[in-house]
Amino acid sequence: MEYIINLFILFAIYGILAISLNIVVGYTGLLSLAQAAFYGVGAYATAILMTKFDMNFFFTVIIGMIVCALIGFIIGAILSKFKGDYYAIVSAGLTIIIFNTLLNCEGLTNGPIGIFGIGRPTLFGFSFSSNINFLILCVLTLSAIYYLNKHLVNSSFGRVLKGIREDERLVRVMGHHRKTPKMLSFVFSASLTSVAGSLFASYLMFIDPMTFQLHEAIFIFTIIIVGGLADLKGSMLGAVIMISLPEILRFLGLPQETAAQLQQLIYGLLLVVLMYIRPQGILGKYRM
Template structure:
């Protein structure tokens, strides 16, 4: 039972992460390779707040969202100056810089040794979440709230503006819209989603080190998004289900780890290639043609 609930917790965290990526990559068509950097910033900032202050979850989540959002301004600046491939490469650089800082700023992050003994989340400053059952319920509630926020944004005129930017930013500017501001807000939201996922992850696992927030993790999140589908919440959920459940299924088949791990990578890669050929918008994604 606990194993099943553990999978649910991971699933909830990945849905939030992939929704964050969906905000920029799926809705606005801005391919970023630094989602794990924001995930890591959220995890480390969240850890520091949990360890230093006895604050309720909502306060810590707000602080984490704002701080990761502020970091996203660096990416926003790059998006104003660089287009397409060049912008994506800049986000790759951002990912590498954040990882290097997390890995080498030992005084603050404890570098490769990681930080252990992270306190559990407290709801309203009273109930401390202990064990996998409360975490499964709590992360499910947070995930549902994030899905609700994503759906509300997608259906709103702001969602329409992001989809229009995806189709033709030049035309949108000529229609009197400040596309730079709209993109900056999308990056902020995307980073905030990832930051909250990082906070949940750190407090659940009780230990973090920089290897959870590598470029590989960013690629993994983007793969999950494209496999599940871009532009809507259903796709993000499908993507998270695929990447979280698949390794467990392989485990059930009884393959040895030495085979299961590389096989999993091959299946992810193959799924991505097949999806791009058969259904470029992903399993449950929306047609995003221009």
């Protein structure tokens, strides 16, 4: 049961990451690879504030969101000048910068050794230290983020984002500013991603910079491609599939000598087949 609970915690954390990214990629049509950067900033904000300043988890989440929003604002302003492949390259650059900062600011982040001893959240005397309680917190957070985003994408602002995705010039003709919504969607996504980082740090009780590299950004990107772009439920479904698939492969009874390699082979093959059958993702409404 504990194993299943742990899996569900990861479903929820990666669900938040995927929903946050879908706002930028699926709804605004911007190819962002910056998610791992904000994920790392959020995780480190919680880790540093909880271990060095003994701060409550929920305050660290808010501070992490503010820090990510500020970084997102600065980077978003630069990124709003780009689109397509260029946007992807510049956003990937941010992930590399943040990773190197986490790795090299040893006085603050403890460098590659990482930070351990991160606590689980407590709120008005109620502790989320057990995995089941922590799962409840994760699910509540995911639900709140899901409904917040649902509201956002159905609002007039959400329609502008979709307009930018379909035709930026048309949005300008309609009298809307195109750079500001692009930047705002990026800032909004960055601050929500930070929440996932905070939950991840508290869940593992240890973090090091290796988790927040470009390959993690690509993994989150794959989740929303598999689940489907421009669909919030698709993001959550993508997270469930991408996290549970390697777990299912563990139980195939493959020969021990080659099990790890075969599992990766099958995992890759299944993704290829899935993309071949349904290139827009399982619940996708938009294809890049």
